[in-house]
Amino acid sequence: MILHVNPSSGVPVYLQIEAQVKQVVAAGALKQGDPLLSVRKLAAELRVNPNTVARAYQNLERDGVIRTVPGGGTYVADEHPGLLKSEKVRRLRPLARQLAVESTQLRLNAEETIKLVEDELGELGGRK
Amino acid sequence: MTDAVISTQGLTKIYPDVRAIDGLNLNVPRGAVYGFLGRNGAGKTTTLRTLLGLSHPTGGSAQVLGLDIRKDHVAILQCTGFVSETKQLFDSLTAEQLVRFNRGYYPKWSDSLVERYVNLFEIPMKRPFGKLSLGNRTKVCHLLALCQGADLLMLDEPTSGLDPVMTDLLLRVLVEDHVSEGRTVFVSSHHLSEVERIADWIGIIEGGKLLLETRLEDIRQNFRLVLASGDSASEIAAPNLVSKRRSEKFHRYLVSREADDFVMRLRAQGMTILEVSPVNLGEVFLGLAGKELPCIPGNPGTTRAIA
Numbered sequence: 548m549i550l551h552v553n554p555s556s557g558v559p560v561y562l563q564i565e566a567q568v569k570q571v572v573a574a575g576a577l578k579q580g581d582p583l584l585s586v587r588k589l590a591a592e593l594r595v596n597p598n599t600v601a602r603a604y605q606n607l608e609r610d611g612v613i614r615t616v617p618g619g620g621t622y623v624a625d626e627h628p629g630l631l632k633s634e635k636v637r638r639l640r641p642l643a644r645q646l647a648v649e650s651t652q653l654r655l656n657a658e659e660t661i662k663l664v665e666d667e668l669g670e671l672g673g674r675k
Numbered sequence: 676m677t678d679a680v681i682s683t684q685g686l687t688k689i690y691p692d693v694r695a696i697d698g699l700n701l702n703v704p705r706g707a708v709y710g711f712l713g714r715n716g717a718g719k720t721t722t723l724r725t726l727l728g729l730s731h732p733t734g735g736s737a738q739v740l741g742l743d744i745r746k747d748h749v750a751i752l753q754c755t756g757f758v759s760e761t762k763q764l765f766d767s768l769t770a771e772q773l774v775r776f777n778r779g780y781y782p783k784w785s786d787s788l789v790e791r792y793v794n795l796f797e798i799p800m801k802r803p804f805g806k807l808s809l810g811n812r813t814k815v816c817h818l819l820a821l822c823q824g825a826d827l828l829m830l831d832e833p834t835s836g837l838d839p840v841m842t843d844l845l846l847r848v849l850v851e852d853h854v855s856e857g858r859t860v861f862v863s864s865h866h867l868s869e870v871e872r873i874a875d876w877i878g879i880i881e882g883g884k885l886l887l888e889t890r891l892e893d894i895r896q897n898f899r900l901v902l903a904s905g906d907s908a909s910e911i912a913a914p915n916l917v918s919k920r921r922s923e924k925f926h927r928y929l930v931s932r933e934a935d936d937f938v939m940r941l942r943a944q945g946m947t948i949l950e951v952s953p954v955n956l957g958e959v960f961l962g963l964a965g966k967e968l969p970c971i972p973g974n975p976g977t978t979r980a981i982a
Contacts, residue, residue, distance in 0.1 A: 554868070554871040554872045554955075554956075555867075555868055555871055555955045555956070555957060556955065557895060557952070557953035557954055557955045557958075558895070558953065559892060559895040559896060560895075561892075587851065587855045590850050590851075590854075590855065591847050591850050591851035591855070593872075594843065594846040594847055594850055594872050594873060595850070595872055595873060596708055596850070596854060596872075596873050596874065596875045597850065597854055597855050598875055599875070599892075
């Protein structure tokens with residue numbers, strides 16, 4: 548698992564780790580049941596405080612992306628998050644809004660904007 | 676905070692010509708990586724030396740690992756791994772001899788760590804210390820401090836003289852072998868990017884006074900830079916305002932929490948808000964210790980309350 552964090556970006560490092568793990572899983576580079584590095588190993592790899600990694604892992608587990616076996620490591624969760632559709636929409640809406648604002652500002656039309664999103668979804672292997 | 680590894684109450688050190696540290700109230704929780712930041716001459720080294728009993732305070736009190744710095748400084752030195760700012764040891768001894776000399780003093784000394792670090796950091800063991808480059812002296816100082824099995828590491832400018840590869844390695848072994856073992860690391864530095872990686876607590880000292888003590892995560896989560904424009908005549912004051920800067924009709928405010936409230940107050944005064952953005956450690960440091968800033972509320976009491 549190759550992650551990269553930038554502690555100076557102002558974005559909390561645990562959020563950077565969360566986003567990257569989600570991306571790696573969404574892209575299928577890590578599959579269900581694949582092991583993740585331990586908190587200690589990943590902290591050493593990234594040269595960041597272990598508490599930061601532990602916090603990211605806790606949040607990822609809460610979101611159903613990974614699961615931790617007590618005393619037996621951390622794995623990509625088998626089931627995709629069993630969240631309600633409404634909750635999934637609620638989480639994505641701020642990103643959608645941001646995309647809408649930016650594309651309006653850049654004077655892209657709706658079709659072009661949607662095409663972009665479709666391309667990105669395609670890059671992730673056409674997952675629905 | 677009850678479980679503090681280092682705590683000071685109004686710690687003060689006055690030299691005839693300067694107040695080197697001035698009423699310092701530090702709290703370093705157990706297991707923290709505490710980045711102690713300040714400009715050159717801010718009082719970092721004096722603080723470390725005073726905490727270790729190498730320099731005597733002129734006022735206030737302090738406990739390190741539960742021991743009183745005035746009475747128990749020998750015991751404190753024995754259970755603390757210390758790397759000094761000057762990186763000085765006996766010039767005529769080789770690293771090999773220094774290791775042999777040191778290991779007898781520390782019951783928890785680890786020979787396996789010596790082997791690991793000598794290989795990892797490519798430390799020349801057979802040359803007299805006095806003939807080593809600054810970088811290699813720094814490595815030998817770390818070798819002695821990191822292998823003694825101390826519960827507390829006090830590192831004064833730990834990366835001075837190290838190249839980027841060695842700096843990166845040092846950060847790695849600090850995280851892997853020490854922080855992950857629950858040890859407390861107190862590191863004084865002005866290299867913000869290194870501290871920003873591994874620290875979870877930050878103290879900023881300037882002119883011998885502690886200007887800020889908080890969790891690093893608190894800075895990322897709650898601190899905001901607010902850019903506004905307007906000719907507001909009445910000066911805005913708020914307990915969450917850390918610093919402000921003005922250039923003609925443009926204002927930069929650094930707030931430590933509740934940025935939304937602050938923004939509403941600015942709007943109520945007729946100001947236009949241009950941007951509200953998260954800040955990194957460097958911006959906070961410059962906001963507090965930066966030179967062209969005349970106005971700092973300088974109230975550690977309020978900043979401590981957020982922590």
